[in-house]
Amino acid sequence: MNKCPSCKTGTLAVITSIDLGPDDDNDGFRFETFSCGHCDLAGAGEYEEARRGTETSVQHRGYAMARTDFTALDTELRTCPARSNHRCTCAVHMRYAATTGTHAPTARLPLVSRERIQLG
Ligand SMILES: [Zn+2]
């Protein structure tokens, strides 16, 4: 877990994570919500995993959202009945599955800013 860049006191924790599976650019991709345990910072995160031979490179970043937008997204993600199964065909998976890689799901969200927050 990473220190919150906003309050510098709390730590950022992933709240809800949905596995979107591999895409053209990544061997694994998870779309997440995260929040700080201490202040109001919350938002959407992207976890990317790419394997090259024996090395695995991971990118884990997030973007801040307004609390109401964060809550709506978190509620939406929780409607998926099988969040750890990237082959799930629920409405949430269908909505975000086609938007991984260069068209990451966060590009479509009402973000406060595109400033990257390091999550891991
Ligand atoms: Zn904080």
Ligand SMILES: [Zn+2]
């Ligand atoms: Zn699903």
